[in-house]
Amino acid sequence: MYSKAYKKLVALPPLLWVGLFLLVPYALMLAHSFWAVHDGMLVRQPDLHNYVTLFSKPVYAAVLVRTMRIAAAVTLCSLLLGYPLAYYLSFHAGAPKELLYQLVIVPLWVSYLVRGYAWKTILGSEGVLNGFFEYLHLTHEPVAFLLYSPFAVVVMLTHIYTPFVFLPVYAALEHIPRGLVEASEDLGAGAAQTFLRVILPLSIPGLLAGATFAFVLSLGDFLAPLLVGGASGTMIANVVQSLFGAAYDWPLGAAISVGLLIITVSLLFLSERLEKRWRY
Template sequence: MRFLSEKLPGVAVLGIPLLWISVFMLLPYAIIATYSFWTKQYPTFSPDFQFGNYLTLFTDPQYSKVLIRTLKVSLLVSLFSFLLGYPFAYFLAFRCKSQALRTWLYMAVIAPLWVSYLLRAYVWKTILGTEGVLNSFLMSIGILSEPSDMFLYNQFAMVVTLTYIFIPFMVMPIYTALEKIPRNLVEASADLGLRPIPTFLRITLPLSIPGVAAGFTMTFCLTFGDFVAPFLVGGPDGNLVANVIVTQFGTALNWPMGSALSILVLVIVLTVLSLSGRVERHYSPKEV
């Protein structure tokens, strides 16, 4: 009895999350991993242990094409989020003198996260579509004479939409990293004779790398697993890995193949995570 009352809090604190993770994360992964070695015998699958599914992933151009496309889109989304998000975060952290303005601008980044994801993706349909805002605008200023369908249903639309949706995940960690840089390091660099741009390149940028790495990781991984934006704005050749996985588990009724694909995505994401973790650790300033 006494043993129980003493150990109970500890068991509960560690046990409940552990149980949760086991049942809702590790177990499903284990099942998926098992499935990935099975063989498909339409319309069912039979237990097996073979690498055929994985082999197909790399040999069948249908899959490798989607994988490469997903990789490309993910990298582009991360890159554009970085190119747009870094200057914004820099302005917030270093240049914005008014506390009120800073709060408002930061909220402007965060607030969209409270809006339904689906809605935010759908918004771009109305902007980029033939009847959309962009077309009306271009026609009103005379660049287009009739509505164009070139903006929607392609990879461009997908990258724009996903960049819009995931950019907060780039801005937040970069802003946090920049905010942490003591202002007197920048002053010290100027004091030692460096102009603003060399100072930025040698002090501010290297010290904000952990934030950049975190931002890249999040936008990359989130895009890599996304299937709504491709579905809404991606068009006929806009399928990403997640869409293929959905198909494999759905209409194609090929769970083993879907599982193999899922495991591959997991491996890729984990690799990116561990790489960025390494980068973050390497560039993190040790406490002074």
């Protein structure tokens, strides 16, 4: 058994790391959210002006709603792609399972920017997809909504975050005792009944974890809307980036960041409660 002094010594470096690089920045962000900018100078006098501005101007609520709508669409698309793929690899892939698993996670090794510019090439007016449509005579001119739109943001983020949904779902499916599946079949249940009454309920914790990953990561993404979103695909993180950059309104940017942090923590707390309820 290790002594208490040894345990405290081992725990000290990670605690210092978390405190210095996580808690201190959060505290500074919270402090900035109560300050203001006057005549280009940061005034350190606490007030609630930034939060009043945040809730009184409809533009911020509109961008937040759009962001949550895009994040929800990405989550749904990632689940529709990731869950069937994880199910196939876990129960039906057979010998090629390891190879297929590696192919699924290969995109995680590719730079985010590379994937973003790849989608610009695919969805652009002179891109691969528009060229394919024109070759088949489905359209006579480039389809405008494919790029610089919320659709393009959803497509790009779905491609990026589907592996984050796949991994926890696959782990949950792999931990399902195969004896339960065989018992269900022995009792006369068909494939659909076995899936709905045995496999799906037992994979809910992994599904919830994957959905949380996709939604939270999409909620805070700013590079995808910057690359392929255009004006109609602007998300709340782009507003924060603009406020901390060209607008030089750090306090308002910090107030929006605090709001996003509260939403994210609430979602994580809700996801944890639901996972505990469904865990067997």
